[in-house]
Amino acid sequence: DILRDEDILEKYKRAGVVHIYIGLEATDQSVLDMINKDIRVEQGIRALSLIHEHGMITETSFILGFPEETEETIKRTLELSKIYNPDFAHYLTLAPWPYADIYQQMKPYIEVFDYRKYNLIDPVIKPVNMTLDELDRAIVHCYQSFYMGKLKEVLSMEDPFKKRYMLTSMRLIMNSSFIVEKFGRLGRIPAQVENILRMIDSPEKTSDLKEEEFTVLARGSVHIERPVEEVFGYVSSPDNWPEFIPGLKEAKLKGPLAEGAEFDWTYRIKGVDLKGKGTVTEYKKNRTLSLQMYRFVPIGKKISFEPTDRGTLLMVEVGYKKPGKVMSFLFNAI
Known part of the structure; x- marks a missing residue:
């Protein structure tokens, strides 16, 4: 829709649209093809760029944890996600429900059968060359690394609304039950992140x-x-x-x-x-x-x-x- 409406995106902004989510899901075309995502990588990048150009906030997600996943492929996805530079990024795990088209292909690699864990947060598929715990830690690292860099960018923003909106949203993300639980098991939110995010609680800042x-x-x-x-x-x-x-x-x-x-x-x-x-x-x-x-x-x-x-x-x-x-x-x- 974004590419289709390229000529009228300014009307989106004037109509009050300030935040758009795009499901890129992956930085590799072969992965997009595997999950039957009817989109080209370059189309997703172009859509993000257009939304930025028109002053709107972008959000997207990347799926991790395929059988062929390694620490190196996750690092590559992280670095490419930084190059794509959405305002908000989510690093999600693959959750192949039994009715999904990809289920039979993923079934040999499934280690968790508690469907309460099929939430795109907890790993349920074990990559050939990683443990579930290693995958869990790598995903948390993606969040930490992306948002540490994003905070520096946000603090230099001149648009007061976007700056406040993003800082507020980041704190909500970092205070989410998912992040709190993950950091509780794997470590603490870095002190510098807490210090920066604490600013949005100051009445002077708002x-x-x-x-x-x-x-x-x-x-x-x-x-x-x-x-x-x-x-x-x-x-x-x-x-x-x-x-x-x-x-x-x-x-x-x-x-x-x-x-x-x-x-x-x-x-x-x-x-x-x-x-x-x-x-x-x-x-x-x-x-x-x-x-x-x-x-x-x-x-x-x-x-x-x-x-x-x-x-x-x-x-x-x-x-x-x-x-x-x-x-x-x-x-x-x-």
Whole structure:
């Protein structure tokens, strides 16, 4: 589709597309042919280049662990993946389910028959010249090597949105259960990686969000037959924020509730806890409470309180900071 739409890719960008995944799967044409991938290596490289040229973020994956795999072939795939230079790369294991076309060909090399391990993360096929543990370690090394180099590139980016987007995504990748488990068994995430990634948790690094236009994603209101002071007191308590923010599991203020106060939050999304920081951007007692979340997605929430003859009109606006209509999809996922 990318090659087909080469002449209109600028419209992708204007429509709000900021991130495109392409399944390259391999750097060797013979491997692509083996897995019946209807693509040429050069087509994949060209597609990545076009996406980059139009200022969008690229993501792709490479499959490792074929019977003929060796440490040298994995190193070659790693080096070529760096030359292709996607913004995000995933190094996945071959998982031949019984209904797959390639199953009979791979069956003699399968050593793991627990289908819970057929997740593209855990090796289930033993290469002729490698153990499963050696393959596991080599894959973790690919992630470590690729993202160490990518971090240096990201830190020099001039586009603040892309820089923030990539640093945030990298931390999510490095904090994924897969990486945490792998590094837990094979070693620790290098200290220099942690130091660099820690920067995205600093409000100073995300303060530029406040200068961007706030786009309302959804709004609503409800009338509550209680005094405005009582309603405000309940809603403004961080213990009760999860009732008004979908997906929020917990919020902890670092000090008294006031404009400019910072807080730590935890979202639970699809069984995974994601943590980040936020700021109270507006606080007017019994009138307005605005919260700005940073790190995962720059979601903001504004809650207004209007006294009426019968109680309180509670009005809520939820939105995100531009650029990127893609944020709406992320919000829907939450």
